[in-house]
Amino acid sequence: MTPPTPSRVTLCRDCCCGTPKLPGVDHEAQTTRLQSLVPTRISTCLDACDQANVVVVHPSSAARATGARPVWLGLVNDPEATEDIATWILSGGPGTTPMPPILDLYLFTPPSRRNSP
Template sequence: MTTTFALRAFGARPCTLVVCRGCCCGDARKNPGTDHAGQLARLHQASEASAGRFAVRTSDCLGPCGQANVIVVQPSAEGRRRGARAAWIGWALDEDAVEDVIRWAGSGGPGIAEPPAALTLQMIPPPSQARRRARR
């Protein structure tokens, strides 16, 4: 699915949702009670309705398979200027989690808006941070 964006000033990258759809995320055998295709369609629909406030793309395996489905919320250019880094969300398996991600991204995402409280409970460390902690 292709997403179109409203024209923005050069360098004004919006908040971007990177949705894992690799080996485990999006796999009905691993999480049979989740409408994986419906989730992805809902994210794309919300992005298109956001008038360029956030974008959605998919990626192959992002790494933390034990916490599938994973969505990475990347900050916008402005959020990054304010010091924000990508937020990794694990266990995004139900409509509530997807709606929380949409609401946060639509409000500006990392560095711009606070995430919904329930979503903060689903935040996981990026794989590189988890590997560094395991080596200690």
């Protein structure tokens, strides 16, 4: 039997996220930390440059089956924010464990849903 797919992460690393346009941010450390926890996909532009650095936390396959949706977090530009995300992922992530209130500071509506009816 295959173990269930854990939460996954998508990191935006293109025109604004993960670049020198955000000076003082250790993009490599953030990427390495999240890759050490869960499957991590590096994406080109997610069309949310005003929120750089963008981290999308995807629910586990089991949580997705119960209706959990990906959580988009923006302005994740310091190690403490990355650790808050890491702690949430380790406890189960979206649909499994409530999102810590501190992450409300980073939560935003993804571009594809901003103008949805």
